[in-house]
Amino acid sequence: MSIIDFPEFKKAINTYCLETVGERLSIIKKNLDSLMDAKRNETKSSAGDKYETGRAMIQNEEELYKRQRAETSIILDQLLRIxxxxxxxFIEPGALVVLPSGYFYIGAGMGKLVVNHIDCFAISLSSPIGQALKSKKKGDTILFQNREVMILNVY
Known part of the structure; x- marks a missing residue:
């Protein structure tokens, strides 16, 4: 097992999260642009119901992408404040927490990540484990899922 430079690992996780969110926003924008083109090119046919159904489906997809864009923008904002x-x-946004079960980066809920060939979890303080960890420090013990978990380190 190699020795981890935790300050550098933390920066790498943050960069990875920002890049991932940026890519998500880019994909959402492309999808929205494509939908707008489809909406403009949708022509009224003699089968009016088919036209209305197509427009409704485009509208539903547009709303979905706009909701995804809003949620992803919130994640980006959380990450940019770190x-x-x-x-x-102590455990706050931007902290890298070492638990017996692994590494947890407190920032935004992005789930399991692999950064520099190391598994870690990007979580928010509003997640259940984030709530249990909030404001704790190295050596503190939390109760999570009916188990006591010791915080091994905080960076």
């Missing part, structure tokens, strides 16, 4: 160079002494 200073990845800040050394955290």
């Amino acid at each position: 200073d990845p160079d800040k050394e955290c002494s």
Whole structure:
């Protein structure tokens, strides 16, 4: 097992999260642009019901992409407020937490990530484990899923 440079690992996780969210926003924008083109090119046919059904489906997809864009923009905003160079002494946004079960980056709920060939989890403080960890520090014990979990370190 190799030794991890935790401050560098934390920066790498933050960069990975920002890049991933940026890519998601780009894909959503392309999909919305494509839908707008389809909407403009949708022509009224003699089969009026077919036209209306097509327009309704486009409208539903547009609403879905707009909702995804809003949710992804919130995640981006959460990540942009983090200073990845800040050394955290307690669990707050931007902290890298070491638990017996693995590494947890407190920022935005993005789930399991693999950064520098190391598994970690990007979570928000509003998640169940985030709520249990909030404001705790190295050596504290939390109760999560009816188990006591010791916080091994915070960076």
